[in-house]
Amino acid sequence: MEQPLPHELRERITTNNIELVEANTYKPRRKVNVIADGQARVVHSLKGGFEDGVEKKTTGAVYEVFFDPETNEWLKITTPKSHGSESKALDRDADIMAASLILAGFPDLAEKVKKCNVVIEGKSTNGFWSPHIGPSxxxxxxxxxxxxxxxxxxxxxxxxxxxxxxxxxxxxxxxxxxxxxxxxxxxxxxxxxxxxxxxxxxxxxxxxxxxxxxxxxxxxxxxxxxxxxxxxxxxxxxxxxxxxxxxxxxxxxxxxxxxxxxxxxxxxxxxxxxxxxx
Structure with missing residues (x-):
């Protein structure tokens, strides 16, 4: 892109890491303990999915998005009550994100897109990790x-x-x-x-x-x-x-x-x- 950045946007667009309290303007709603491929992680729920536990659906979304500020990674999962078609769509999302990163010239980031099995609040589902790419x-x-x-x-x-x-x-x-x-x-x-x-x-x-x-x-x-x-x-x-x-x-x-x-x-x-x- 050739258009100069207004300096007020420059810090946001050129910083590839982000703050704990904010991820692309989404404020953390709650901390959640998850187990991804056998590894325990603490992540911040940002949007979609369930807000008051997996038994109470608070939005129409069949996905939930989390952020791990310790590793600067995103985790997207299908909610445990979602259907097989949504799991397949999420699986393909991971593949296509890798293609998008390679096309943009970031093959090193594409390698960090990892599919995983996730246990959240005692229930199993599918998801994938992806690196923080940059601001939206x-x-x-x-x-x-x-x-x-x-x-x-x-x-x-x-x-x-x-x-x-x-x-x-x-x-x-x-x-x-x-x-x-x-x-x-x-x-x-x-x-x-x-x-x-x-x-x-x-x-x-x-x-x-x-x-x-x-x-x-x-x-x-x-x-x-x-x-x-x-x-x-x-x-x-x-x-x-x-x-x-x-x-x-x-x-x-x-x-x-x-x-x-x-x-x-x-x-x-x-x-x-x-x-x-x-």
Whole structure:
């Protein structure tokens, strides 16, 4: 990405570690003891799942997301009462996250995406660990929206212009990443909300790269009319961007020739994804 970062966002976007009290603006709800592949861990529940114990469902989510501040890792699980289809979707999410990290140029992080068996409050379920990749676009948008309360008017006017340019390029870059994931690995990004768009700074060059998460959708394996599906993918991204007052555009014509030769198939297994890494 070439658009300069407003310095108010720079610390958040370039810091690959995060604070104990906050993870991409999600506040810990409770501490939970889990056993993952036989190892006891204490993690912080951030969203989804159950809030007052596994017997009481407090949201419509069939997944729960935790963070371990000691290791800087995320744990996503299916709730113990979820169905087999949700476990399979979560399993594929782990595979596709590895593909997304490799495509973004972070094969070392892809190797840290680990599937696991989890025991939570005496009940067994499935999940996977993943490293903290970086801040979400959602977290940065929240910083942007709260800035008006603390900045003087002159600085805020300039900051608003800089931030909107950055967010526009961020969504453009994320859509390109989604297109590449679809054409190269058959991975369809069904939910393009800014919470699923993460950014990682290259520790040597400082260049920012998008990494997409939460992919699995009903269009995952469609193979005919590839170019037409790219227009649907762009619409998904445009709709989410517009909800947050972000405008961007990415012409699809440069991808037409590639679509004529590519026929996305089922996503590679995580093992094959890692073997294909440069």
């Amino acid at each position: 676009l959602e977290a940065m948008i929240r910083v942007y929206r709260s800035a008006k309360k603390t900045m003087d008017l002159e600085r805020y006017i300039q900051f608003e212009k800089e931030a909107k340019k950055f967010f526009s390029e961020a969504y453009t870059s994320a859509l390109d990443h989604a297109i590449q994931l679809y054409l190269k690995h058959g991975c369809w990004t069904q939910d393009a909300n800014p919470g699923n768009i993460l950014f990682r700074a290259n520790e040597v060059t400082g260049e920012l790269k998008p990494v997409l998460i939460d992919f699995v959708g009903k269009h995952q394996y469609r193979q005919e009319g590839v170019f037409e599906y790219l227009t649907q993918l762009r619409t998904l991204f445009l709709n989410h961007a517009n909800r947050h007052g972000i405008t961007f555009d990415l012409g699809l014509e440069p991808y037409r020739e590639l679509c004529a030769t590519e026929r996305p198939g089922r996503p590679l297994s995580q093992r094959r994804i890692l073997q294909a890494a440069p």
